[in-house]
Amino acid sequence: MKAKLKKINNIRILRSQTKKISLKILEKILKKFKIIVNERRKKEVKLQEEIKKKNKKLNYYRKMLLADGINLHELLNKKNLKKNIYQKNKIIHPAKYKYLNKKGEMKTWTGKGRTPTVIKNAILNKRKNLKDFLL
Template sequence: MSELLKTLNNVRTLRAQARECSLETLEEIFEKLSAIVEDRCKEAEEEREKSEERAHKKLEYLKMLAADGIEPAELLQGTASSKDTNKKQRVPRPPKYKYTDEKTGESKTWTGQGRTPAGIKEGLEQGKSLEDYQIK
């Protein structure tokens, strides 16, 4: 909370500050604060009405579903499967480089994307080039 809000929220401090202002200034401040409070009350009321309307609509939809013999969970199951079918699967990239893993002795491949494998990294540090590992 800012210092100004702390002052406005403390009656003793507010009275001390009010003694330094003229009555006209205090009335002007009161009018502005009243307008702000009214605006906030209207916003809170509108939000409450929207919330009540949404709850009423939900209840109506549940009644309609119950009348048709449909469970709400059935609707959610239907949307989950449709989302899965809409996803595009990325096609794996073909490998560009081939190297032998020193620890296991296996022959492995790398697409050239992501972190450089340790086997290729060690070879590069020893003076080899990426072209030495290229699959031809």
């Protein structure tokens, strides 16, 4: 396809290829090219209008979210969404303890349920006390 476009786009090649074509046929081709160009322009204008309309809506929704105190990342994070739905039926306990996991990430624990391995190992090895992990 690129080779064909090269021929059409290069004026010298186009002149040599069209020498044997009559002026009447060239004018018909020109009309068809004008139709194609006009159709493409209309499509491009319509596409730009749709993009502008969509951006306007996005800005409107962004402002609504900010006004309601909703972070865009929270909205897109499906894990948080599932967790929040699940936690509506459950009593949510605030975190009491913080610790670094094996990857070096800061994590929290409410003190309910299974003790995180990092905290458990530190207490068993008598390196730390549970109070050392308090927030």
